[in-house]
Amino acid sequence: MDIKNRVLEIQKLISINKFSQAILDCEKLIKKFPENSYFYNLCGLALQKSDQTNKSIKYFKKAISLEPTNFAAMNNLANSYKGLFEYKKAEDLYIEIKKKDPTNIKVLNNYANLKKEFNKYHDAINLLLDAIKVNAKDVNVLSNIAACFQSIGDMNKAKEYALKVLDLEPNNTHIHKFISDMLNYRKDKNHLNTMRELLHNSSFKNFASKEKADLYFALGKAHEDIGDFENSYYFLNKANLNMKENKNYNFFHIQKLFNNIFKLFNSLDDKILKKKQSKKRVIFICGMPRSGTTLVEQIIASHSKVSGAGELQYLEKVINENFLEDAKFNKQKIIEELSNEKNIIFERYFELLNFHNFDTDIVTDKAPQNFIWIGFIKFFFPNSKIIHCSRNPKDNCLSIFKNQFSSNTMSWSYDQTLVAKYYNLYLEMMNFWKLKYNDFIFDANYEKIVTSPESEVKKMLLFCDLNWESECLNFYQNKKTPVQTASVSQASKPIYKSSINTSSGFSKYLSEMFEILDTKS
Structure with a gap:
């Protein structure tokens, strides 16, 4: 096999997630051609995509040392820094490439993604519009612009750019799913018919599993909208089966x-809690995914004294960096850090948060699965607040089953049994925290919020030591906090009750899930 074909084969391996073999083949090429910058970059890319981000950096740096104008390697290195939360290094590289190669569309797109991390959506859109000036038909850029407009609540612009993608690629299932999230199919069946045609197109059987899943999720949503629960479940189940492929x-x-x-x-002494030492504080909004965390953040972050940071990974990162390895905790190090005068956990968290440039002392962090880390919040963030969001278990688990999640840590969400088992573990965890730190936790029940919004919001604000502001009930109008999660379409609407008891139409199809949930009820 000649070099060109070997490279094509490695690129194919990367595209189908066979990273180990791709890395092995790259190493063979590097051994044979040790001065070839391209092979180091390719190997770095395979490592990056296989979640070996730290290792990838060495290869990208080597590629750049061999070829200082290898902008692809520089771009990939910036992406690795971004993945490791080394935001300054990432931004410096994007800016450097942009100066030397101002029409580099991949860099403009990736730099826009970094801006989105800090909720700087207008900056991101400007970068993407620059990319469109270079190539008005770049589907990745058009899709990204559509997503940006959706996140800031401009649904008309979001649809406009999404439809531009479909004009170029009518079979783009990701965009069909994107559009489906914004439509009510009781009022508009045209798009449903378009998706049905694509489903029965002879080429559909050759689509990748993820592409098929996108269309199945969209069809599942559309059929639920029109009250056809049998077909809705049929497509949702197929979507989840496709998402489970290649996930272990x-x-x-x-x-x-x-x-x-x-x-x-159970073994830590509460007497070693960190002392309150900063006027900066975080309101951690947590619970199961799809339990109302986005709604609660939109409400609280509409307050004049609060900024909404969205779904941050910083807390989990800081804990992993300092205390955790292979699910085991270094208890001695935790005790040492609690005994130190400086609170490095708090400081590292705010070091990352400072990239957002918020102008308020109070910030919300709505990463749902921070419920796992409530004890660490209690010990290291003593002046913070915890709002625990809960919802009818069956509605909650159905909503998870209906949605697609970008994080690999959510791979359990594509299996009925695992969703229910995870939910029961979550209940066990929350019962544990409430027994220990009940006064530290406010329970925000989704059903109560949507049926009695004003009284429930007043209770939340009081718990957070915030005065009443009517803007908190009008969150959908001010659109102060962008949304990147699966709840993005709902966040642009007033509080509504139609999400209560959604599971009833699916009960006979999700009996496996619901029976496991019933064992804990």
């Missing part, structure tokens, strides 16, 4: 983590 979720690992947390916090 280790459920035992999360059970082990939870058990180790129970042991750790």
Whole structure:
């Protein structure tokens, strides 16, 4: 096989997630051609995509040392820094490439993604519009602009750019799903018919699993809208089956983590809590995914004294960096850090948060699965607040089953049994925290909020030491906090009750899930 074909084969391996073989083949090429910058970049890319981000950096740097104008390697290096939360290094590289190669569309797109991390959507849109000037038919850029407009609540612009993608690629299932999230199919069946035609197109069987899943999720949503629960479940089930392919979720690992947390916090003495030492504070909004965390953040972040940071990974990162390895905690190090005068956990968290340039002292962090880390919040963020969002278990788990999640940590969400088992683990965890730190936690129940919004919002604000502001009920109008999660379409609407008891239409199709949930009710 000649070099060109070997490279094509490696690129194919990367595209189908066979990273180990791709890395092995790259290493063979590097050994044979040690001065070839391209092969180092390719190997770095395979490492990056296989979540070996730290290792990828060495290869990208080597590629750049061999060829200082290898902008692809520089761009990939910036992406690796971004993935490791080394935001300054990432931004410096994007700016450097942009100066030397101002029409580099990939860099403009990736730099826009970095801006989105900090909720700087207008900056991101400007970068993407620059990219469109270079190539008005770049589907990735058009899709990204559509997503940006959706996140800031401009649904008309979002649809406008999404339709531009479909004009170029009528079979783009990702965009069909994107559009489906914004439509009510009781009023508009044209798009449903378009998706049905694509489903029956002879080429559909050759689509990748993820592409098929996108269309199945969209069809599932459309059929639910028109009250056809049988077909809705049929498509949702197919979507989840396709998402499960090539995912090997280790459920035992999360059970082990939870058990180790129970042991750790049963053995820690509350007397070693960190002292309140900063006027800066975080309102952590957590619970199961799809439990109302976005709604609650939109409400609270509409307050004049609060900024909404969205779904941050910083807390989990800081804990992993300092205390955790393979689900095991370094208890001695935790005790040492609690004894130190400086609170490095708090400081590292705010070091990352400072990239957002918020002008308020109070910030919301709505990463749902921060419920796992409530004990750490109690010990290291003593002046913070915890709002725990809950919802009817069956509605909650159905909503998870209906949605697609970008994070690999959510791989359990594509299996009925695992969704219910995870939910029961979450209940066990929350019961544990409430027994220990009940006064530290406010329960925000989704059903109560949507039926009695003003009284429930007043209770939340009081718990957060915030005065009443009517803007908190008008969050959908001010659009102060952008939304990147699966709740993005709902966040642009007033509080509504139609999400209550949504599971009733699916009860006979999700009996496997609901029976496991019933064992804990």
